[in-house]
Amino acid sequence: MKNRPNEVVYNLEASKFNWDIAPGKTIEAWGYNKQLPGPELRANVGDTLVVRLTNHLEEPTLIHWHGLRIPAAMDGTDVVQKPLAPGEVFEYRFVLPDAGTFWYHSHANETVQMERGMYGSLIVEDPTDPVFDGDKVLMIDDMKLNSDNEFTRPGWFVPRIVERHDGREGDTLLINGKENSVIDIAAGQTERWRIVNSSSARYFTLHLGGKEFKMIGTDGGLLEHARTLTEVLITPGERVDIAVGPFEEGETILLESLRYSRSTFLRPKRQQFATVNVGEQKASIAYLPETLRVIEPLARQDAAITRKVRLSVGPSLADGMDFLVNGDVHAHDKPVKVGELQIWEVSNTSLMDHPFHLHGFFFQLIEENGKRPEYMAWKDTVNLPPRSKLKIAWMPDDRPGRWMYHCHIIEHHAAGMMAHFELVKSL
Ligand SMILES: [Cu+2]
Structure with a gap:
């Protein structure tokens, strides 16, 4: 209102x-x-x-x-x-x-x-956003329920360490809080779908029955140019905006998540989240410009690293495994100074994936395992596969105070894979 x-x-x-x-x-x-x-x-x-x-x-x-x-x-x-x-x-x-x-x-x-x-x-x-025939938000989630539709609590040691290790994943698959959702779109039209992975731990690889769609945006808004894809990985915390359509009247398209192996105890599966129903033909006013916007690079790929952040796991007597940042649980990292460009090397020495999330600031990925990333984007969450190393650049603007970064698998965050730091006017 x-x-x-x-x-x-x-x-x-x-x-x-x-x-x-x-x-x-x-x-x-x-x-x-x-x-x-x-x-x-x-x-x-x-x-x-x-x-x-x-x-x-x-x-x-x-x-x-x-x-x-x-x-x-x-x-x-x-x-x-x-x-x-x-x-x-x-x-x-x-x-x-x-x-x-x-x-x-x-x-x-x-x-x-x-x-x-x-x-x-x-x-x-x-x-000035591009014009579409419709705009939908799809929030991805899953729930782990027992046969009485109650949330289970892992009481025993083994289920508890599995949930801590894998993050909590369940077989109740939801889009916008509903199982087996039906998504309607008119034939001939192109819509903007904004996909948010709001699950605790699920790696969601969007697939629309093999149909091409255009990725137009991510965490921090529009990309420079649309990318034509048939699948895209969206890890917990991440957002991807896509342009979908036009489709033919009467088509039915499965919205699925493809199998993604992130080295969990649970076996990854290909799973259906929703059905897309294509209705009667309607006129379209959608127009996607060639250039969506310009993203100025913050730093070159070879920029000198100002800080290293290492995500790892270690043994824990009480819980099987601890989840660490620079060797510590719930770590306290050094302060960051307002206006000083940050070039962080974020690495993952563990044998499982972790989505790294920085609060309050967008970063640019400037290097991915020694290579220059394929496209420019503003991000706040980025996945680190096992034994990977990323370089990110971000500018701390004048918003001093206490901030944090953490793994967005909620159980890993709770188990210690997070750090606080202070953003200060002067060091
Ligand atoms: Cu993690």
């Missing part, structure tokens, strides 16, 4: 509620405004977003604004904000600096709160 000009206000009420993921299949969800996902928030770039969060849960909570370049105090983690106790209200208020596909989620007791549904999308539009 619009209040003052350029101010967009939402109320989010966090609570427990019953949610039908399929006809007759009801779960006890936790979420916002009794919806799963929470309300789709939309505003224009430059608007001030005001979100009043009321906590009706029986435990503390917080909202993290994933991908948003906002002041540290609004980042919604427990290092910048006291979690809201039951009954408390907090008002998040910040200017939306960038157009793109973002999302919000709980950053408290995440392995429970996110798994149960505490997330939603935040779409920031720009009047």
